[in-house]
Amino acid sequence: DVWDKSIVPALKKYIEIPSQSPAYDSDCMTNGLQEKVVELLVNWVKEQKVEGLKVEVVTLKGRTPLIFLELDGVKGAKDETIMMYGHFDKQPPMEGWKKGKGPYTPTEGTIENGHKVLYGRGGADDGYSIFAIVATMKALQLQNVKHSRIVGVIEGCEESGSFDLPHYIDHLKDRIGTPRLVVCLDSGTGDYETFWITTSLRGILCANMHVSMIEEGVHSGSGSGIYADTFRVAKSLISRIENEETGVIVDDFQVDIPDSVYEAAKETAKTLGKTIYSQHKPLEGVKSMSDSLEELLVNNTWKPMLSVTGCSGMPPVHTAGNVLRPKTSLRLSLRLPPTKDPKEAEEQMKAILTKNTPYGAKVELDDCHSGSGMTALPLSNELLTSMNNASKKFFGKPYLAQGEGGSIPFMKMLKQKLPKADICITGLLGPGSNAHSVDEFINITYAKKLNAVVCQIV
Numbered sequence: 001d002v003w004d005k006s007i008v009p010a011l012k013k014y015i016e017i018p019s020q021s022p023a024y025d026s027d028c029m030t031n032g033l034q035e036k037v038v039e040l041l042v043n044w045v046k047e048q049k050v051e052g053l054k055v056e057v058v059t060l061k062g063r064t065p066l067i068f069l070e071l072d073g074v075k076g077a078k079d080e081t082i083m084m085y086g087h088f089d090k091q092p093p094m095e096g097w098k099k100g101k102g103p104y105t106p107t108e109g110t111i112e113n114g115h116k117v118l119y120g121r122g123g124a125d126d127g128y129s130i131f132a133i134v135a136t137m138k139a140l141q142l143q144n145v146k147h148s149r150i151v152g153v154i155e156g157c158e159e160s161g162s163f164d165l166p167h168y169i170d171h172l173k174d175r176i177g178t179p180r181l182v183v184c185l186d187s188g189t190g191d192y193e194t195f196w197i198t199t200s201l202r203g204i205l206c207a208n209m210h211v212s213m214i215e216e217g218v219h220s221g222s223g224s225g226i227y228a229d230t231f232r233v234a235k236s237l238i239s240r241i242e243n244e245e246t247g248v249i250v251d252d253f254q255v256d257i258p259d260s261v262y263e264a265a266k267e268t269a270k271t272l273g274k275t276i277y278s279q280h281k282p283l284e285g286v287k288s289m290s291d292s293l294e295e296l297l298v299n300n301t302w303k304p305m306l307s308v309t310g311c312s313g314m315p316p317v318h319t320a321g322n323v324l325r326p327k328t329s330l331r332l333s334l335r336l337p338p339t340k341d342p343k344e345a346e347e348q349m350k351a352i353l354t355k356n357t358p359y360g361a362k363v364e365l366d367d368c369h370s371g372s373g374m375t376a377l378p379l380s381n382e383l384l385t386s387m388n389n390a391s392k393k394f395f396g397k398p399y400l401a402q403g404e405g406g407s408i409p410f411m412k413m414l415k416q417k418l419p420k421a422d423i424c425i426t427g428l429l430g431p432g433s434n435a436h437s438v439d440e441f442i443n444i445t446y447a448k449k450l451n452a453v454v455c456q457i458v
Helices: 002-016 033-047 123-142 165-171 230-238 259-272 293-302 342-354 381-395 409-417 444-457
Strands: 054-058 066-071 081-087 107-110 116-119 149-155 181-188 196-201 203-212 305-312 327-336 362-371 400-404 422-429 441-443
Touching: 002 033, 002 116, 002 123, 002 444, 033 054, 033 066, 033 123, 066 123, 081 123, 116 444, 123 149, 123 181, 123 422, 123 441, 123 444, 149 165, 165 409, 181 196, 181 409, 181 444, 203 230, 203 342, 203 409, 230 327, 259 293, 259 400, 293 400, 327 342, 342 362, 381 422, 381 444, 409 422, 422 444, 441 444
Parallel strands: 081 149, 081 181, 181 422, 196 400
Antiparallel strands: 054 066, 066 149, 107 116, 116 441, 196 422, 203 327, 203 362, 305 327
């Protein structure tokens, strides 16, 4: 009932707020949108009337706000702390949402198997997390379950690389304590019929590359053949990192991949089958990068891959004149293997792209940010048993595990700070959910089951 009567209506209000993570909104610290999100979430938490729950908005000077939740353990429960993590910041809206849908227009729908979904930016990534955390606390109280102390950390800049979060973790370290279990609700699921946990996450390296040749644009009939087109030079530079025929990234960014990764990929491929590539809705006749499902999974979870996610210096095609443009700027997004040092990768990228440039082109990199990937620590028998029991109860079968191609930089930091803690990384970003892109949705049917599983684990 709490999902249908309370969480979904609140999620709709959350989706309607056009807030963006600081990397995408230079005015986020002054336009009041993130504060509006925080106010909505905090008011909802208070309305749940979870006995003894403390909720506080912590704001360090010049940093995005963080919501901190704290619920004392019940007498007779283990004297331990459980930490639950999520974030409330959103990716940019993007253009191209299907008719009737929009990033800030919450829209209910139904997908295969009759699952109910809610379209809109941020619902699945990761707006639902604070609702699921508090619903877990409330359910434990309503059922008189003895539970350990629970703290919740809901940050406001995960989509920008979590650069504020380490400062908050240090600021709150005495109140957080030493968690025995960390539950992260910002990851994915292989399908909507199984409880999945995440065993690895890739790192990320983003940068703007600016390629300049001449002071101002000139008639292409006058300048072409005398000076190189800046887009051609940019392509040439990218080819230093990526083989444009195969997509393979140069050795500088590669790591040795454990045999266990390939073995796990074989098993995951058996479960997911063609969904591995069909979930991304390829156009008719388009083929994936490999015919091997196992290779596709390893590509997506352990190999570096480059995407060009934005450009400037080019007019729209309908207003493009015959001009040799002076400058081309591209936003580069390089997914890194889980064990690759992102700072080392950043230095390598700068050296590869800016030295000995074609025709002496002026090449600059700016707005660089990177985040670590991670591999999960071995989990305790207690957690493994708990996850299996909860999965069997609510999904009717054991949990499954897979690597994820995305990044949650905070997890590597937690792993380093809490080497003895169990870390359960899960989430509901599954086939078709389209986080970061158009037509993002949260699968409400799956979310209810996932919440129930997490509640039993806690």
